[in-house]
Amino acid sequence: MKSISKHLSHYMALFGILLAGFAGLILFSYDKNFQVAVALALSLSYVAWGVTHHYLHKDLHIETFIEYLVVAALGFVIIFSLLLRT
Amino acid sequence: MQFFKLLRHLFIPHESNNQKAKLLHSSSLSLLAVGLIAFQLVLGFAHKAFPQVLGYAANISPAEVIRLTNTQRVANGLGALTENSTLDGAALAKGNDMLAKGYWAHFAPDGTSPWSFFLKFGYKYKYAGENLARDFPDAASAINAWMNSPSHKENILNPNYREIGIGVVEGNLAGADTTVIVQFFGAPLSGEAAIPVAKAKEVLPSTVKSTSAPTSTPIPTPTPAPTMTPTPASGEAVIFISPFNSTKNISLLVTGILILVLSIDLIVVRRQRIARIGGRTLAHLAYFGMILAVILILKAGQII
Numbered sequence: 001m002k003s004i005s006k007h008l009s010h011y012m013a014l015f016g017i018l019l020a021g022f023a024g025l026i027l028f029s030y031d032k033n034f035q036v037a038v039a040l041a042l043s044l045s046y047v048a049w050g051v052t053h054h055y056l057h058k059d060l061h062i063e064t065f066i067e068y069l070v071v072a073a074l075g076f077v078i079i080f081s082l083l084l085r086t
Numbered sequence: 087m088q089f090f091k092l093l094r095h096l097f098i099p100h101e102s103n104n105q106k107a108k109l110l111h112s113s114s115l116s117l118l119a120v121g122l123i124a125f126q127l128v129l130g131f132a133h134k135a136f137p138q139v140l141g142y143a144a145n146i147s148p149a150e151v152i153r154l155t156n157t158q159r160v161a162n163g164l165g166a167l168t169e170n171s172t173l174d175g176a177a178l179a180k181g182n183d184m185l186a187k188g189y190w191a192h193f194a195p196d197g198t199s200p201w202s203f204f205l206k207f208g209y210k211y212k213y214a215g216e217n218l219a220r221d222f223p224d225a226a227s228a229i230n231a232w233m234n235s236p237s238h239k240e241n242i243l244n245p246n247y248r249e250i251g252i253g254v255v256e257g258n259l260a261g262a263d264t265t266v267i268v269q270f271f272g273a274p275l276s277g278e279a280a281i282p283v284a285k286a287k288e289v290l291p292s293t294v295k296s297t298s299a300p301t302s303t304p305i306p307t308p309t310p311a312p313t314m315t316p317t318p319a320s321g322e323a324v325i326f327i328s329p330f331n332s333t334k335n336i337s338l339l340v341t342g343i344l345i346l347v348l349s350i351d352l353i354v355v356r357r358q359r360i361a362r363i364g365g366r367t368l369a370h371l372a373y374f375g376m377i378l379a380v381i382l383i384l385k386a387g388q389i390i
C-alpha cells in the first residue's frame with residue numbers, strides 16, 4: 001500500500017477513470033454502440049494512465065507499455081464480447 | 087511433482103518465470119485475448135451450423151408470459167387477464183413487422199403504430215397497451231425486467247385492461263439474432279352505439295421517467311373480421327447453450343483467474359521484495375476488478 005500513498009494522485013486518477021467507465025457502461029445500457037465506445041475509451045485511458053504513471057515515475061520501458069496495451073486489450077475483448085451477446 | 091512445478095510456473099512469481107507468473111506475461115495475456123476472440127468466432131459459426139443446439143432461441147412460451155403476468159396482477163389485488171386469440175395474432179404480427187422492417191421500437195419507421203395492429207385484426211379497444219422485450223432467455227426474466235421498470239409495471243398492473251395477447255418471434259433484427267416478445271393489453275369496446283375515443287397507452291423507454299403517453303387515438307369505423315390468421319408462436323424452442331451465458335461464464339473464469347494470480351503476485355512480490363520491470367499489479371487488479379463488476383452486472387435482454 002506504500003505505492004498508493006506515494007502516488008495518491010495517480011491512483012485517484014486511475015480510480016476515477018475506472019469509475020467513470022463503469023458508470024458509463026451501466027448508465028448507457030440502452031445504447032450498445034455507446035457502451036462499446038465507453039469500453040474502448042476506458043481501455044485507451046488505462047493505457048494512457050499506465051504510460052503517464054511510469055513516465056513520471058521514470059521507469060517507462062517498452063515492455064511496460066506493451067503490458068498495459070495487452071491488459072487493456074484483454075479487458076476490452078471481455079467487455080466487447082459480452083456486449084455482443086446481450 | 088512436475089504438475090506442481092507447472093502450476094507454480096503459471097501462477098506464482100518464481101525464477102522459472104522471471105519472477106512473474108507466466109499467466110501475467112504479455113505473451114500469455116495476448117494468447118488469452120486471442121482465445122476469447124476465437125471463442126466468439128466459434129460461437130457465431132456454431133449458431134449458424136447447429137441452430138438447434140446453440141441458439142438465440144429462448145425457452146419462452148406465450149402461455150408462460152401470460153401466466154406470470156397474471157401472477158403479478160393477482161399478487162397486486164387485480165383480476166387476471168384473459169388471453170384473446172385476436173390480440174395474440176396482432177402481437178405476433180407486430181413482432182413479425184419488427185423483424186421484417188428491422189426496427190426495435192413501439193412505432194415503425196414508416197409511422198405504423200402498435201394500435202394499428204389491434205385494429206387490423208378487428209380488435210376494437212377502449213384501452214390498449216404494449217410492452218416489448220428482446221433477448222431474454224426465458225419468460226420469467228422478461229417479466230422481472232418489466233416489473234422493475236415503473237412504466238412497464240404500470241402497464242402490467244393497469245386495472246383498465248381485461249385481455250392480453252402475446253407474440254413471440256425469433257429471427258434476425260437489424261443484424262442480430264434475437265427473440266422478441268410482444269405483449270399486447272386491451273379492454274374491448276363494448277356496445278356499438280357510440281364510438282368513444284380510445285385511451286391508447288404507450289410504454290416509453292424505461293429510462294424516461296414519464297410513465298405514459300396517453301394519446302387519444304380515434305377509433306376508426308369498425309373493421310370487419312380479422313383478415314389475417316394468427317400463426318402459432320414459436321414458443322416451444324428449447325435452448326441448450328446460450329451464447330450470452332457461455333460468454334459470461336468464460337469471461338468470469340478468465341477474469342477470476344487473472345484476479346487470483348494478480349493477488350498472489352501482489353503478495354509474493356511485496357513479501358520477497360522483488361524488483362522487476364513491468365506494470366503496476368495493483369493497477370491491473372483495479373482494472374480487472376472493474377471488468378469483473380461489469381461482467382456481473384451486465385444482463386441479457388432489453389425492454390422498451
